[in-house]
Amino acid sequence: MLWEALGAARDLGRVQQIAAVLVRYGFGGLVRRVGMAGALERAGKALHWREPEDLARLEPAARVRRALEELGPTFVKLGQILATRGDLFPPEWIVEFGKLQDAAPALPFEDLRGQLIEDLGEAPEAVFAELDPVPLAAASLAQVHRARLADGTAVVLKVRRPGIRPVIEADLRLLDRLAEIIEKEAPELVRYRPREVIRQFAHSLRRELDFSAEGRHAERIAALFVGSPEIVVPRIHWQWTGERLNVQDFIEGIPGRQAAALPEGFDRRLLARRGADAVLRMMLEAGFFHADPHQGNVFYLPGNRIAFIDFGMVGRLSEARRFEVATLMHGLVGRDAGKVADVLLDWSADSNGDADALRSEIEAFVDDYHGVPLKKLDLGALLADVVAILREHGLALPPDLALMIKAFITLEGMGRQLDPDFDIAGEAAPFLREVLLAHLAPRAIARRGWEALLGGVQMLAGLPQDLGRLLRAARRGKLQLEVDVPALKSFGDQLDRAASRLTMAIVTAALIVGSSIVMTVDRGGGVATLGLLGFIAAMLGGLWVLISVWRGGR
Template sequence: MPERLRLVLEELGPTFVKLGQLLSTRPDLLPPDYITELSKLQDAAPPVPIDAITEAIQSEFGLGPAGVFAEFDEKPVASASIGQAHGALLADGTSVIVKVRRPDAVQKVHEDLEILQNLADRADRYWERARTYNIHGLVQEFSQTLRAELDYLQEGRNAERFAENFAGRTEVSIPRIFWETTTSRILTLERVSGIRITDVNALDSAGIDRAELARTGALLMLRMIFEDGFFHADPHPGNLFVQQDGSITLIDFGMVGDIDAELQNRFIDFLIAFTRRQPDGLADALLDLSVTAGTGDRDRLRERLVSFVGDYSGKALSEIGFAHLAAQLFGIVREQHLQLPREVALIFKVLIMIEGIGVQLDPDFDLLGVLTPYARRLLKKRLSPAAMSERLLRASADTGALMMEMPARLRRILEQVDRSGIEVHLRAAELEPLVARTERIGNRVVAGLIAAALISGVGDLVAREKRWRSWEGALLSGGVTVISTLTGYLLWTSKRRRQ
């Protein structure tokens, strides 16, 4: 079945290939065999004729390739579903890569996305599982991602944002974007060379320390995710080149992840609970992260996580591997019908890819050995006085804004009440616990009153009437019998109610 799905997506065309590639990054939605098969999807397409490329450049700049570039190689370097890449030289001799969007790409993508949206709408109406997994939201997310890839201006801005984040650092470099020859249809960027990061023979020949390179690459991605909040979401070996000094050059910035401080903190909570093997912390973190947490059963989730942690007790995390642990964890996530945000799924994908590259570079590479002390540093930083002060200031600002908005919100609520009144809808199942509790309290009050009245009556009778004193023992025995019988009856009815 997984292979058949891959073949169907390939037959349906570029948009559906992209959809399959996106799904291959979502182990929270699909089992491992589907993830493995969909990961084989290649974004390749037949080359676009040079006449169409020339026409696109002419349309954007008013000149053909010869008028815009000093040299332009008509043979493409690569051809994909969205665009085609050609080598070129600028007037000053700078070697560049020119990416040209395929002439029919936008129309085809929009048509396919409309079909997918209609299918998602139908699934939402007629298939309960589609609502559980938020299929409609997934299609919208995919649409936004693919439309962003159609705009080369966005890819250029992504590259510049990475360059700003790593300014002044020598362990990573980002190709320069040439905006004079860049539009939404054409992207011109610096051509880079280097050793493919998994070419171990070339790395050894260049005298590069592969163990150190693996650690550098892992720390590079961790900084992007947990410090910058903006990370390269497709760090496969073809997008990572190693320079002679051991630094890493990143290319291809169409797929990125962008996470805010709140999501970063939630993921850090997960990471700390994960590295410390804390089932309760893991349960809370996963429910906080999930976009479908409302359907999650925390007790059942915790029970499964206790078993998950127990399976690896007594073993060092380095012996197991992050990818294996993540696969087991995602099985629990799917079982509990939880769905993670796109950015969190991308983070897991990136970490798994980095672990794979690291092991190729150094068989002893341990991602969790890098991840654990990193998580501790992040926690320490988050608890620092400066961080706490910043959070207090943010909370104060939020509280102030809420207080300012409160009168207007209350006024709107009161106006709504005046116009429509208030309707309270309760189901019998919701009232049952309340009724049972009220009945138990009432029974106890009644029993107490009867017992008190009986004791008081016997006492008064014996005290005031001498002729009843000879019956004192019998009266007290009778009173105790009545109270005991009443107590037994109340306990019996209470038990029946619980059953």
């Protein structure tokens, strides 16, 4: 039960809030199954399980989205992460998660002043020549204020909301425990990999809470485009930037969401190519990319320049992973079904699934695109279809690849908004060739071979010591062999429950027989009352057995 799993009363209030919201949106059954109802009953709280009438017509995905919005910033961020997992959720769920907007009511500037003084080391008026107390934007984690330095430089202050970290940490603690319980109590939800998703989410959110990390991400991306003035990344002012405050140059341009209304002087085709080139270079050359390049984080500047902002969420691809991505995309573009199937099977090697059935379906799918001209090939839609095939087979992508595919599909959508004839496959082809050639170059092969050789030598060198430790542990009787058989554990739990029911049934029967005998003895002195009490206890025991059998689904 959740009460025992929590083990700390400090989280009980938040458990109550989460359970109440879930019940209100029609997920009372899930609340019961994971034990939250029992926790609330022990705390003296009552839940009303009837579903509100105005929500009865909503689809489950819309209900979940509205529940996440009501639960607050941690859960809104969780929904945004889930929006990248097309391999776990069908399209209608991804669309709903994509509607989650990271917005929140703005705090009065006076509520931020004390924290700003701590972070700046002096009053804000002593640092900035101008500081607008009215925020440009307010989100769940921070709000942004425009300011001007003493030298006239326009900047923005991204200020973390005071007291937000303890709230986030409490929610993450609850989510981790809840995911563990869901995997045990709701087997049909295991395919969504709740613990894996929560681990990925917690890591990403904790990193996003550190605004100095965002500054380092921005500088790393900026270094990649030092020789490319057409790509702009705002400069970080490190003398005032820290964990709770980020001061960076103000970007004044046309937001990506207004791309349809670009004025004269902007070359839409050139902007589409430059945006694609920038993101592909991040992904396939550097292996470090902006993982949330949506229209609010992209600005179009005079001179057909493009600016990227908000590097709180980034993705990373190792050299080996970039080679796999290049192989996959090269296989899709070249209609090489076998190559595509091999890569996908490698990615989903840790999942349970029919490899032969997957290979057959992938080959048939890629073959359907045979003869389609390269310029008419919608590579984003192609990747989305491949992810859907994985989802249908109950397979999941590694988190880094889920982020990359989401960013890639977003990139193509923005490119086609600027230029309907945008050819993402043609733009990606040179980068794919470069990655493949770099991976297969003699120097790269020699380096990987040398690293493998060193690893093998180190393993052999340590083998005598490892064997010695093993033998010493065996002589001391400390050598243990652990065998985990989930099916056997489940069978043992069933036996334990059956034994408990049988014991209670026997006790109930004994009470009935004993009480009947006592009731037949007419000696006065409360003997009849004792028999009546025995019948009442037997009735309660019988009810417990019936309820236990009914709840067990037998």
